[in-house]
Amino acid sequence: MEGRDDTKRLHEAFGDVDTIETRGSAISEKTLALIKKAQATRGVIVLTDPDFPGEKIRKTISAAVPGVTHAFLPREDAKPDHAHQSLGVEHATPAALREALGHLTTEVPDAPEQISQEDLYTAELIGSPRAAKRRAALGDILHISYTNGKQLQKRLRQFEITPQQFADALTQLNQEEDHA
Numbered sequence: 001m002e003g004r005d006d007t008k009r010l011h012e013a014f015g016d017v018d019t020i021e022t023r024g025s026a027i028s029e030k031t032l033a034l035i036k037k038a039q040a041t042r043g044v045i046v047l048t049d050p051d052f053p054g055e056k057i058r059k060t061i062s063a064a065v066p067g068v069t070h071a072f073l074p075r076e077d078a079k080p081d082h083a084h085q086s087l088g089v090e091h092a093t094p095a096a097l098r099e100a101l102g103h104l105t106t107e108v109p110d111a112p113e114q115i116s117q118e119d120l121y122t123a124e125l126i127g128s129p130r131a132a133k134r135r136a137a138l139g140d141i142l143h144i145s146y147t148n149g150k151q152l153q154k155r156l157r158q159f160e161i162t163p164q165q166f167a168d169a170l171t172q173l174n175q176e177e178d179h180a
Contacts, residue, residue: 002049002057005090010047013094020044025056032064039065045104047071049088050078050145062107070107070159072145073100075136103143105159115156115166123170125152134173141169 001007001019010017020034038044046061046068048054061068077096078087085091092100120126125135126149139146139155142165147155156166 001047001089002054003090006047006049006088009090009092010097013097022057022061025053025060027057027060032061035061035068036065039068044068045071045101047073047089047100049073049086050075051087054087055145055147062109066109067106069104071100071104072139072143073097074140075146076140100143105144107158108160109158111157111160113153113157114163115153115161117153119163119166120149120152125149134177137173137176138169141172142166 001010001021003021003023007019007021010019018038020031020038022031035044044061044065046058047070048057050073058070062070073089073092073096075087077092077100078089080086080088080091089097117126123134125131125138128134131149135149135152136146142156142159142161144155144159144161161169
């Protein structure tokens with residue numbers, strides 16, 4: 001969790017849950033040590049805001065504490081009520097939080113590459129005017145969140161998305177686009 005408001009929202013949704021607040025993207029060594037201890041004793045689920053600072057926090061934790069589990073909240077579910085606020089876990093409904101926590105993934109740093117750059121290009125996930133929109137939808141379908149074109153292949157590899165899972169997600173994505 002990034003801050004108090006995120007923790008408050010989780011308590012509202014789930015009752016008494018333990019959280020570790022990073023208090024922003026500049027995570028202290030003390031906080032990382034606490035996350036390492038939690039991972040060693042009972043496991044850690046990383047849930048951050050679906051924005052650039054949230055991704056930075058996620059990457060910092062993943063690098064320092066290998067094997068953590070990730071939950072991704074879709075950007076649509078983290079939108080604030082007011083335009084001057086930023087995306088955040090604190091804006092998610094209990095149902096959206098349950099959905100995000102119902103699709104946990106564990107990063108495998110040395111996983112073999114299964115989806116090629118050519119596959120991404122053919123699927124119009126890179127190199128296409130509609131690539132960003134398709135990547136966002138694909139991230140939601142696979143529960144791995146949005147990523148830019150450069151990072152998509154890495155994210156698919158790290159979360160061991162198989163060619164079949166990728167193909168199934170593309171089928172769903174194309175069907176949703178056809179019905180839109």
